[in-house]
Amino acid sequence: MNTFKAIVVTENNDQVSYGIEIVNLNSLSDGEILIKVSYSSINFKDMLAVQKNGGVIRDYPMIPGIDLSGTIVHTTDSRYHVGQEVIVTGFAVGMSHTGGFAEYARVPVDWIVPMPENFSLKEAMIFGxxxxxxxxxxxxxxxxxxxxxxxxxxxxxxxxxxxxxxxxxxxxxxxxxxxxxxxxxxxxxxxxxxxxxxxxxxxxxxxxxxxxxxxxxxxxxxxxxxxxxxxxxxxxxxxxxxxxxxxxxxxxxxxxxxxxxxxxxxxxxxIDSVNVPIENRGSIWGKLANEWNICQSTLVREITLEELSQTIEAIKHGNHLGRTIIKYS
CATH class of the missing domain: 3.40.50.720 (NAD(P)-binding Rossmann-like Domain)
Structure with missing residues (x-):
């Protein structure tokens, strides 16, 4: 955990670029919950985040990725425990707060949703x-x-x-x-x-x-x-x-x-998915995990962090179909 991989978006001479960098925990934004990320997903907003004037990221450098699912490895809040699986979407994740395109993420406790029963980390990001x-x-x-x-x-x-x-x-x-x-x-x-x-x-x-x-x-x-x-x-x-x-x-x-x-x-x-109150999110994820679960039939592609740029380009040019998720080792 001393160092790990992340996508980092930077701005130099008014030009925005992104790529994989080796970072450490000091590169992450503050929060009570440290998560080992298992999956993230790629959304239209993530494509905008790595573009100049995309309107998503305003302060650089930044780790993008508005979604993640993973396992808690450290917590300062007694309501959650090490080893617990959680989902994080929305709020400022991947915008002004370091996000899911990294092997680790640190977030405020009030941004996390406990994983519903009979729902996997992968399924959570197929939805995202x-x-x-x-x-x-x-x-x-x-x-x-x-x-x-x-x-x-x-x-x-x-x-x-x-x-x-x-x-x-x-x-x-x-x-x-x-x-x-x-x-x-x-x-x-x-x-x-x-x-x-x-x-x-x-x-x-x-x-x-x-x-x-x-x-x-x-x-x-x-x-x-x-x-x-x-x-x-x-x-x-x-x-x-x-x-x-x-x-x-x-x-x-x-x-x-x-x-x-x-x-x-x-x-x-x-419809706003970013600032939905945390107390309302559990029931929505519970519905997706159960009666609305369509993960078995979803058009989904699984990639590595190294393959991210291909999907970003496909979304940018209107050639992307279904869902693409990133799997971390």
Whole structure:
């Protein structure tokens, strides 16, 4: 433990770069819990973290990685013990607090979730922030009227990415039968169907946003991309329907009129997975570990820390499918 490997993001002469470095415990941020990391996962936000002006990391050097699962090797808090398996996602991990792209991580005690029963360290990171966000999105939509018994028309955007692919599988597993997947590329079609989509829609088929209200095509939309895609879909949501929004890969601007909201009573549901109170996280992870556990069918690739840059580039250029997790020895 004297030294160990980590990805370190640095800034020199206004240029941002990253790579594997040998670091020690003094390189880690403060916290009551020291964790030997077993797995981490790679998210869109992690790709942004290693880019210039990515908006994730502002102080350098920094160890990125917004997710991790592992085993406690030291604790100053009596509520937890050495050898206990835990999950850490969100809060400032991998942003302003050193994160999961390292063999060890140190975090505040109030950021950790004890591992649910019948759930493995690997399964926790197959879900990671992406799965946690997918769960929050589905829960928000169901709270706002999405009901299996009503056979609603559901559209999932970014359907073969991290959040979208897990959302498709969960929706299918719990019994929804009318799930459309929004995709951009031909090779994503069979992937989307294999994940549980009953229909596939290409982005080009959505049309342009040129009318404040158009045909009501979808009762509920689980949006993971934002931007123009979300803007085009708002006028297509049916009366009383809802759209959850959790991502900005398609841009941060949203263009709409008030008409879908005041004439059709639709709802936009903002989804934040970063600052969910710790007291609420255990029940969500428990649901993912049990009735919503789709790990056996998830499209997942396991890599080493040395292979990270390949996945970062795939996410950056829109060529990444499903989930990629990092396994530490």
């Amino acid at each position: 922030t992406a799965g946690f966000t997918a769960a929050l999105s589905i829960m928000a939509l169901e709270k706002n009227g999405m009901d299996i018994n009503k056979n609603p028309r559901i559209l999932v955007t970014g359907a073969t990415g991290g959040v979208g692919s897990i959302a498709l599988q969960i929706l299918s597993k719990i019994g929804y039968k009318n799930i459309a997947a929004l995709i951009r590329k031909e090779h994503q079609l069979e992937v989307a169907r294999s994940l549980g989509a009953t229909d596939v829609v290409y982005v080009e088929a959505l049309g342009e946003q040129n009318k404040p209200l158009i045909k009501q095509k979808y009762d509920f939309v689980l949006d993971t991309v934002g931007g123009d895609i979300a803007s085009v879909l708002i006028p297509q949501i049916s009366y009383g329907g809802s759209m959850s929004m959790c991502g900005n890969a398609g841009g941060i601007k949203l263009t709409s009129t008030v008409l879908p909201f005041i004439l059709r009573g639709i709802n936009l549901l903002g």
